[in-house]
Structures are given as structure tokens and as C-alpha cells.
Amino acid sequence: MNNFEFKNPTKIIFGKDSIKKLENEIPKDAKVLLLYGGGSIKKNGIYDQVKKALAKVNIVEFGGIPANPEYALLMDALKVIKDEKITYLLAVGGGSVIDGTKFLSSAALFEGETPWDILSKNIRTEKGMPFGTVLTLPATGSEMNSGAVITRKETKEKLSMGGPGLFPEFSILDPQVIASIPQHQLANGLMDAFTHVLEQYMTYPTEALLQDRFAESILQTIIKVAPKVLKDPTDYKAASNFMWSCTMALNGLIQKGVPTDWAVHAMGHELTALFGIDHARTLAVIAPSHYKFNFEAKKEKLAQYAARVWNITDGNTDDKAYAAIEKTVAFFHELDIDTKLSDYTKDYEGTAEKIAQRFTDRGWLGLGEHQSLSPDKVEKIVKMAY
Amino acid sequence: MNNFEFKNPTKIIFGKDSIKKLENEIPKDAKVLLLYGGGSIKKNGIYDQVKKALAKVNIVEFGGIPANPEYALLMDALKVIKDEKITYLLAVGGGSVIDGTKFLSSAALFEGETPWDILSKNIRTEKGMPFGTVLTLPATGSEMNSGAVITRKETKEKLSMGGPGLFPEFSILDPQVIASIPQHQLANGLMDAFTHVLEQYMTYPTEALLQDRFAESILQTIIKVAPKVLKDPTDYKAASNFMWSCTMALNGLIQKGVPTDWAVHAMGHELTALFGIDHARTLAVIAPSHYKFNFEAKKEKLAQYAARVWNITDGNTDDKAYAAIEKTVAFFHELDIDTKLSDYTKDYEGTAEKIAQRFTDRGWLGLGEHQSLSPDKVEKIVKMAY
Structure with missing residues (x-):
């Protein structure tokens, strides 16, 4: 066996009707950016469950994150984070939304020249903006790890990033979401x-x-x-x-x-x-x-x-x-x-x-x-x- | 499958010659209480490795914690923590030393009448004094969980305690320690x-x-x-x-x-x-x-x-x-x-x-x-x- 280090601080909240537990996980005084994908969460009821659980929290929304989360679009979201003085990110989606959120978590606190450097220069994220996830599509494992893969259309590139600052604080896994996939x-x-x-x-x-x-x-x-x-x-x-x-x-x-x-x-x-x-x-x-x-x-x-x-x-x-x-x-x-x-x-x-x-x-x-x-x-x- | 929550933030440092990594894990300005058992660590070289790794850290020692860590003895250690203004605990031992350290982590910040209440009234520890471990005897799993079992001789009782505040911050697992067990x-x-x-x-x-x-x-x-x-x-x-x-x-x-x-x-x-x-x-x-x-x-x-x-x-x-x-x-x-x-x-x-x-x-x-x-x-x- 090779030597290794292992630390995974993500809190998993697993089970039936667990989305409502969101309200205990996000600080009451947070200003939250709610990130999601193509809008399926509005059809399958997950969006409503999330909004209900966070009724008392100040939320800004950013939807439309596609499969293979795209750099240019995420830069739009980053602008919202800065303009709206967002303090907490919530990904509601599958691996693509979560990976996009991880990029934003890193980019929001990044002090280098351009956030693209995080990917192209493989810069480890030691600390990111805190975020949680509500998983709507089991697949990538992104809900309990600290890695992400981001795509840049203009150059047809797909690059990875990561670091100990990119573990979700919590991830909510309600297997009932699978029924509508x-x-x-x-x-x-x-x-x-x-x-x-x-x-x-x-x-x-x-x-x-x-x-x-x-x-x-x-x-x-x-x-x-x-x-x-x-x-x-x-x-x-x-x-x-x-x-x-x-x-x-x-x-x-x-x-x-x-x-x-x-x-x-x-x-x-x-x-x-x-x-x-x-x-x-x-x-x-x-x-x-x-x-x-x-x-x-x-x-x-x-x-x-x-x-x-x-x-x-x-x-x-x-x-x-x-x-x-x-x-x-x-x-x-x-x-x-x-x-x-x-x-x-x-x-x-x-x-x-x-x-x-x-x-x-x-x-x-x-x-x-x-x-x-x-x-x-x-x-x-x-x-x-x- | 039943609903569940899972969070385990302990950092595991596993492998050959990993005890020397101790120096990266304990804050430089900490005042450390080093807890150990009957003294076997002085014979098998682990004590020397620990002391070498922590050469720059202010350390007080408390040895002699027996199997089935005993309440009265731990109360002596608690007095040392208070008297010496200890800020960090380091358990070097097996499950008994680690469990005893968990009790001390909890008792050091406990504000109730008597620390015995933590056990007898089953009080959950939300926050304890930070501690790490160097495992010398694989068995109990205490190095990566938040539970402990404490014995009280006078009443022949063996009671358990726990809570999210009792995960070790880190645990060092060097399988070479097994050679001398x-x-x-x-x-x-x-x-x-x-x-x-x-x-x-x-x-x-x-x-x-x-x-x-x-x-x-x-x-x-x-x-x-x-x-x-x-x-x-x-x-x-x-x-x-x-x-x-x-x-x-x-x-x-x-x-x-x-x-x-x-x-x-x-x-x-x-x-x-x-x-x-x-x-x-x-x-x-x-x-x-x-x-x-x-x-x-x-x-x-x-x-x-x-x-x-x-x-x-x-x-x-x-x-x-x-x-x-x-x-x-x-x-x-x-x-x-x-x-x-x-x-x-x-x-x-x-x-x-x-x-x-x-x-x-x-x-x-x-x-x-x-x-x-x-x-x-x-x-x-x-x-x-x-």
C-alpha cells in the first residue's frame, strides 16, 4: 500500500425528503447564489422544495448552466457574485452544475490575473467561497469531492481543477430525485x-x-x-x-x-x-x-x-x-x-x-x-x- | 436504506515514516499536552520520533493512561490542562489513550457541574479542545471517530460519550508501529x-x-x-x-x-x-x-x-x-x-x-x-x- 493522506470534510445528508434540511445548513445571514442547469428542477419540484427550505434566506438565482460547464457563461455568474456581494453558493443540479459552482467558489476569491489561470496553470484552491449542493443527478461524485472539470468552447478545451478548499460544506442526496431523471x-x-x-x-x-x-x-x-x-x-x-x-x-x-x-x-x-x-x-x-x-x-x-x-x-x-x-x-x-x-x-x-x-x-x-x-x-x- | 447524515472531518496521514509529518499538523504556538500509556512508546522509538517532530513546540507530558482509561486518573490530567494552560492535546497510543484524550478534550471546555456528567448524563460534545493522534495500536477505530468509552473504577462502570466535537483533527497511522506490538x-x-x-x-x-x-x-x-x-x-x-x-x-x-x-x-x-x-x-x-x-x-x-x-x-x-x-x-x-x-x-x-x-x-x-x-x-x- 502506498502512503496517503485522506481528509473529506463534506457533510452528507442522505435520504427521503432531505431537501428540507437545507434550512439548517446555510447561515441565516448569507447572501446565496442559487445555481442550476437547464430548468428541469422547475418541472420536477426540486426548485420549489429548495425555495421553501430557504424561504428566510436572501437568494439570487443563476440558471442555465449546461452539461460540461462553460467558462464564458461561468464568467457571467462570477460577475453576479461580485455585483450582488454573494457570500454563499448553492448548486442544485448534477455534476456539471456542481463543477461550475466549484469553479465559481475558487474564482470568487481568486487574486491572480484571470480566473482562467486556475485551470490553465493548474492552481490548487486552498480556500474557496463556501458552498453546498443539492444533488439532482447521481453520476460524477462531485458532491463529495474537491475536483471539477470546466470546458472552454472557444478553444475546445476541457480542463480540471481542485484543492482542499473545494469540498462542498454539505451535500443533500435525496434518492427520490432519481424518479424524474x-x-x-x-x-x-x-x-x-x-x-x-x-x-x-x-x-x-x-x-x-x-x-x-x-x-x-x-x-x-x-x-x-x-x-x-x-x-x-x-x-x-x-x-x-x-x-x-x-x-x-x-x-x-x-x-x-x-x-x-x-x-x-x-x-x-x-x-x-x-x-x-x-x-x-x-x-x-x-x-x-x-x-x-x-x-x-x-x-x-x-x-x-x-x-x-x-x-x-x-x-x-x-x-x-x-x-x-x-x-x-x-x-x-x-x-x-x-x-x-x-x-x-x-x-x-x-x-x-x-x-x-x-x-x-x-x-x-x-x-x-x-x-x-x-x-x-x-x-x-x-x-x-x- | 435508512436516512442518514455522515460527516467525518479527521485528516488521516497514513504510511511509512509518517510520524515526522506531525510538525505540519500542530499549530506552532500551541501548548501541547502529550498523552500516552504505559511507556511502551519509549521502548519502541515512537516517543523519540514524536519528540523530534515537535522539537519546536511547547510540550507538557502526561503518561500512564491504562487500558480502559480511568476517570480518576483523567481528572489528574485535566488538572494539568488547566494549570498549564494547555491549548492542544496529542494522544500517542491505542484506543485507550485516544479515548482518554477525547474525554479530556470535552472536559477541558465543559461548563457543567462535574465532567462525570458528560458520561453519566450522556451529554453530546459539540466542541472540544482540538487534538490529534499518533496511533500505536490498531483496534478501536477511535483515531477516526468521535466516540470514547471511559471506565470508573470506584463504581465498576464503563460508559460511552461522543459528539461532533470529538473527531481528531488528524491521526497519523504508520503501520511500522505494528512490528513492536x-x-x-x-x-x-x-x-x-x-x-x-x-x-x-x-x-x-x-x-x-x-x-x-x-x-x-x-x-x-x-x-x-x-x-x-x-x-x-x-x-x-x-x-x-x-x-x-x-x-x-x-x-x-x-x-x-x-x-x-x-x-x-x-x-x-x-x-x-x-x-x-x-x-x-x-x-x-x-x-x-x-x-x-x-x-x-x-x-x-x-x-x-x-x-x-x-x-x-x-x-x-x-x-x-x-x-x-x-x-x-x-x-x-x-x-x-x-x-x-x-x-x-x-x-x-x-x-x-x-x-x-x-x-x-x-x-x-x-x-x-x-x-x-x-x-x-x-x-x-x-x-x-x-
Whole structure:
């Protein structure tokens, strides 16, 4: 097990009818900027629940934050924060709204030249404006971690940021919100959380026995509840396990003491930036090729995953490892998620070269747990994913 | 899954040679009371490492805190805190030293009549004097939770306390400390952590799928590393998994959203108070009888535990559940821990009645996940454990 530090101070408020507990979490004298997305919260009743819980609090609203939160739009929100002397941020939404709120939390107190530096120069946020979240779409784990990913349209870039100042003070997780999420987004959430675990697990054995078991626990739970959630999103038992699994998949715990990969995300982000493909679906496109290309380096863990998660016991290590990749692809298909780039765009020729070039331009020499995936290897993996 | 709230702000610093990181965690201007136990830290080098890391900090020492930290002695330490105007507490030890430090953290800021009220009147600690820990004996999980158990010799009582103000600010976990722990205490630590998980898991099914899997993960890991730790405590891989499992067994995570039992601890505490039997060993005495007595209520979970943790697949639910209890007892014996009260004292007659009477006197009407274990049932369970 590698040395590690772990601290996660976010308060989770989980369960039925928990949105009303908002009123206990935000200081009475705060001036709150309520951030949300495309307006679904006004249709499914969450907006009303939030407003009711905060009836006594001074609130300004900023809606319309899209998937892959966009820098230019967030700069508009930052202006509101300054103009209105906002003191507290409340994200009501999924990962995109929460990530956008994290950027604002950092940017509101940033003293550098331009907030873009936080992303482009990878500046760690030690202290941000306090914020909380009401999660409306389980997927990214952003509700209990200190990272965010922000997109800049003009340059087709998708960059990450983070730091100990970016943990939400609280996050409210009411699994009942799942009932009104469209199938397409439920599948994305299941896919996203599943891949988050794989990125922190599918590397090489390090005798971090408990971390491995925890990662497998989340994978097993997602596999178990996925068909139930998709069939009946009002099934509270399935919904609550889905929601808690998404949070635990990326709240820092399972990555402690172990190597992590994240190459699937790095390549996937480029597909979103280039083609606008849903984040989760880019992961389904890249992951199978990634595991096949890096088969030798990952086969021990793939075989362990085969045995423990998919109950594949026949054959040698190679057989089991290969069967596990097949099972994983089949699982993605069961979520009704396509796993080839050509399923999403006819315009895929040249994509592999383009992505490799972008990595070269950014000076990213090696991705993955061994930092060994050079741009030429990235090119091969993306080509395998056509 | 039941509604829950979860917040655990303790910073964990885990790994080889991590004690030296102490210097970054305690404010430079603090006046520190360094608390420790019987002095083993002076023999195994931990004391020297701590003193070196804190060379620039103003430190007062208070050693000699025994297993089952004793109220009267802690009151002496409290006097030192007041007299010396201490501002920060540092526990260097196992669960007993850490629990004693938690009591002091609370008592130092307590404004009631007598600090005994914190225990006898079950007063929640919202804010305590800040403290950190250097863990020298993995077992209780106290390094990452907000609870403590304190003993009062004069009344032979062992009572618990807690509250959000009692999380350590940081805990340093260097698995190398395990190399110098005596076999007897290593076995106690393994036993204690194992039972902590059982208390939060061995109840009835509630479809909290992830919590179940996490609990099973910890049990599987302890079973896997126990013989290695006992055979060679310098085996860092085994030691690190043991240490992290103990912390995760009782840091609040696996109990969220599920019913918990804790009757084994409640009965076990009485055996420690009455006979001075090691805490961990009292759990080994009570647990088998407890699970047999409550077989009908617990057999679904016992059978799940049988299948997932012990790979027992033959037979019906009853068969598997019973076999799991047998396996558990055999595991305790492999740790060289006896499982009958008569193995520890010849003077056991009347103990069951005495404990039942004490519960009656305290007004504890029902223990366990259903609050259904009345004193007469407690009497039967303890008698089965003779």
C-alpha cells in the first residue's frame, strides 16, 4: 500500500425528503447564489422544495448552466457574485452544475490575473467561497469531492481543477430525485460511476486489499441495481444504492494508497470536446480499447475483477481477463450505451491523430498508472475505438 | 436504506515514516499536552520520533493512561490542562489513550457541574479542545471517530460519550508501529475490529447493498491478513491492511443507513468492568452466544455472511447461518482467543444475573437492533457464554 493522506470534510445528508434540511445548513445571514442547469428542477419540484427550505434566506438565482460547464457563461455568474456581494453558493443540479459552482467558489476569491489561470496553470484552491449542493443527478461524485472539470468552447478545451478548499460544506442526496431523471441520463450516471471505479482499480496489484474490495463492492452494487434503476427509477431501494454508489465511487476513499489510471477520462474528454458526445458515453467508447491495448500491464487486475465481480472462474489469467473485458462491454450495452466512436459520429477519421497531437501540444508525455501512454499509444487506442 | 447524515472531518496521514509529518499538523504556538500509556512508546522509538517532530513546540507530558482509561486518573490530567494552560492535546497510543484524550478534550471546555456528567448524563460534545493522534495500536477505530468509552473504577462502570466535537483533527497511522506490538495485543486488535464490523452488519437485511459489501470487505481483509500479522508483524503489506481495516471498521461509514446492534459490546463491557478481561476478549466470549440466541432474527444476514465471507454455499439458510457462527468461533480460536467466560475466570457463577441486574438498574430496557433484548434475555445470553 502506498502512503496517503485522506481528509473529506463534506457533510452528507442522505435520504427521503432531505431537501428540507437545507434550512439548517446555510447561515441565516448569507447572501446565496442559487445555481442550476437547464430548468428541469422547475418541472420536477426540486426548485420549489429548495425555495421553501430557504424561504428566510436572501437568494439570487443563476440558471442555465449546461452539461460540461462553460467558462464564458461561468464568467457571467462570477460577475453576479461580485455585483450582488454573494457570500454563499448553492448548486442544485448534477455534476456539471456542481463543477461550475466549484469553479465559481475558487474564482470568487481568486487574486491572480484571470480566473482562467486556475485551470490553465493548474492552481490548487486552498480556500474557496463556501458552498453546498443539492444533488439532482447521481453520476460524477462531485458532491463529495474537491475536483471539477470546466470546458472552454472557444478553444475546445476541457480542463480540471481542485484543492482542499473545494469540498462542498454539505451535500443533500435525496434518492427520490432519481424518479424524474430521463433514461438516457440514468444510463450516463451508472456508466460514469462505474468507470470512476475502474480508473482507480484497473491498474496492477499492490496488495491494497481493502481498497480493492471496496472498489469491487461499488462495481458489484452498480451492476446489481442498474437494471432496476433503468426499469423503474421510482424503486427507492435501487435508487438509494445507485446514488450512494456514485458518491462513494469518487469521494477519494478508494484511490487512497493505490495507483490510479485516469487515461480513459483523459481520452474521453477529448471526444466530448471534439464531438460533444456525452461524457459518460466517451468512457464507454475508450475503456474497452484501453483495456485491450494495455492488456499485459492490467491483466492481473482484470482477472481479479473477472473472478470477484463477474464470477468468471474458468481459464487462466489471460482467459479470465479477456472475458472480463467482454462482460464489461456487454454491461455497457445493457445500459443501452454504444461502445464505438463510429456509433456516435460518421466524422471520426483522423480523430486519433488529432487527439494525439493535442496531447503532444499540451506536453502530456505519458498517461495511465505507469505514465507510459505516450501520444503514439493514445493514437492507437483511439483508433481501436473507431 | 435508512436516512442518514455522515460527516467525518479527521485528516488521516497514513504510511511509512509518517510520524515526522506531525510538525505540519500542530499549530506552532500551541501548548501541547502529550498523552500516552504505559511507556511502551519509549521502548519502541515512537516517543523519540514524536519528540523530534515537535522539537519546536511547547510540550507538557502526561503518561500512564491504562487500558480502559480511568476517570480518576483523567481528572489528574485535566488538572494539568488547566494549570498549564494547555491549548492542544496529542494522544500517542491505542484506543485507550485516544479515548482518554477525547474525554479530556470535552472536559477541558465543559461548563457543567462535574465532567462525570458528560458520561453519566450522556451529554453530546459539540466542541472540544482540538487534538490529534499518533496511533500505536490498531483496534478501536477511535483515531477516526468521535466516540470514547471511559471506565470508573470506584463504581465498576464503563460508559460511552461522543459528539461532533470529538473527531481528531488528524491521526497519523504508520503501520511500522505494528512490528513492536505483542502478539496478545495484535490478536485483541484483530478481534476488536472484526467485532466492530459484525455489530454494524449482523442484523437483518435492509437492501443497503453497498454498506453490506463494504462491511464484508473489511471482514474478508481481516481474515486474510490476521495469520500474516500474527506470524510476522514486520510484514508491512499485512500490517498496512490490518491498520486501515481497523480504522474503516469504525469510522462511521459502514453504519450509515443500516440498523446496528452493539449488544455484544454492551454485554462485553460488563465483563471487563467485573473481571478486568481485555475488551476484545469479552467480545469473543459474548458474540457466539449472542448470535446463537438471536439466531432467528439474524439468520438471513448470518447466511449472507456465510456465503460471501466464508464461501459457505452448502445447505439452506439455517445450515449456512449456523456454519458461519462455527467458522467465526474457529477464527477467534486461530487468533488464540478463548470464547468462554470460564476460560478467563473460575468465578463466573452469578455473572449473568448480576449483569442483567445492572442493565435493569440503569433502565436499559432493550439492547440490539430491535431494542428487544431485555435483561432476562441478556441473562440467558451471558449464561450461554459460561
